[in-house]
Amino acid sequence: MSKNSTRRKEESGTPTGPVAPSLAPTLGIWVLIGILLIGILTTYSRLPLSELYNVSRIGLEGGLSRALVFLNYPVAFLAIPLIVLAVARLLWSNSVRTSMHRGVVLSVAALALGLSLVAAIPGVVDQHDLDARWVNAVPAVGVLLAIGLTIVAIRVAGSGRSTGWSMLDNVRVGVTTVAAVLSLPWIFANFGVYIGDIPGLGAVFMSRQIPEWETTVAVHLGDHHGMNGITFLVAGLWLSRELTRFVSLAARVALASYLSLMMVYGTFIAAQDFWLEQFVKRGWVTIEIPHAVVPALTPVWGVIVVTTAVLAALLVRGTSPSRSIEQDKVRAEDAREPEEMAEGLTRKEPG
Numbered sequence: 001m002s003k004n005s006t007r008r009k010e011e012s013g014t015p016t017g018p019v020a021p022s023l024a025p026t027l028g029i030w031v032l033i034g035i036l037l038i039g040i041l042t043t044y045s046r047l048p049l050s051e052l053y054n055v056s057r058i059g060l061e062g063g064l065s066r067a068l069v070f071l072n073y074p075v076a077f078l079a080i081p082l083i084v085l086a087v088a089r090l091l092w093s094n095s096v097r098t099s100m101h102r103g104v105v106l107s108v109a110a111l112a113l114g115l116s117l118v119a120a121i122p123g124v125v126d127q128h129d130l131d132a133r134w135v136n137a138v139p140a141v142g143v144l145l146a147i148g149l150t151i152v153a154i155r156v157a158g159s160g161r162s163t164g165w166s167m168l169d170n171v172r173v174g175v176t177t178v179a180a181v182l183s184l185p186w187i188f189a190n191f192g193v194y195i196g197d198i199p200g201l202g203a204v205f206m207s208r209q210i211p212e213w214e215t216t217v218a219v220h221l222g223d224h225h226g227m228n229g230i231t232f233l234v235a236g237l238w239l240s241r242e243l244t245r246f247v248s249l250a251a252r253v254a255l256a257s258y259l260s261l262m263m264v265y266g267t268f269i270a271a272q273d274f275w276l277e278q279f280v281k282r283g284w285v286t287i288e289i290p291h292a293v294v295p296a297l298t299p300v301w302g303v304i305v306v307t308t309a310v311l312a313a314l315l316v317r318g319t320s321p322s323r324s325i326e327q328d329k330v331r332a333e334d335a336r337e338p339e340e341m342a343e344g345l346t347r348k349e350p351g
Helices: 003-012 024-046 059-092 099-120 134-157 167-182 184-190 225-245 249-280 299-318 325-348
Strands: none
Touching (some): 024 059, 024 134, 024 184, 024 225, 059 225, 167 225, 167 249, 184 225, 184 249, 225 249, 249 299
């Protein structure tokens, strides 16, 4: 691009830097989280304790309590890349020009990240006691700030145009489809329904059956760490589409590493839960996959870390930002979107 054309773009208000990430995948993840949250709130509000897992509160109090813990895990960890993408889009926008505006955005983002990461402190979320405590409100505030940043980013800079469809997106669709099918028992359980009560599905999936050596059903109702793992996997898959929008190698490596950890960790804990409930409890096998919900110095976590590093390297190598004509077109369309929104609001004002 010539100096004169660059100057004309600057004068017209069109950003000349890298294309900002689209927030379309971000919105999809927030919708998924919202659906799961509604299921948890209703299920834990109406069902007796005997059908739930590691909780002691009933009624609306029980529903709100479990929903708050859900906002700590997994949502607070899912919110981290969503915060990064929202901030990247805000900083790209010409509406956030002054150092003061940028400082406010970065300060709110840092606060949201810090509050969300409180969920990582040992004891804040206890898998053996999933009743909410006051400390669980801290990561929940971080999640609310993350939602606020997403809303502001869309209002100020628009949601952005997605990049063109690629072969990798076909892989994403395939993996998401398989994950959705395998997670059916957890999806139904999340909404307080045994999948075995659905005609035709009871012969395929274990649910309300009680294994001979246990006293509880194979798949309890309510939230499962396997479903949380599927959510991590799907979120990582689709958010990784936006890695090509980051020109900074350091930013791309950091985001790719976190998304890779989400995908590898999510896949592992979902596989462990599915293997236990659908194979071990059916009596087909006796060998169990080790638990890995909580990070620890174990061989399993060694495998997770190494696999994450390999996947992150592949993502970084395969997502170098292109300088294509299509990307320039997306940049121009992205720049016009908030302007068109502003013009529409202006036309609606009386007088």
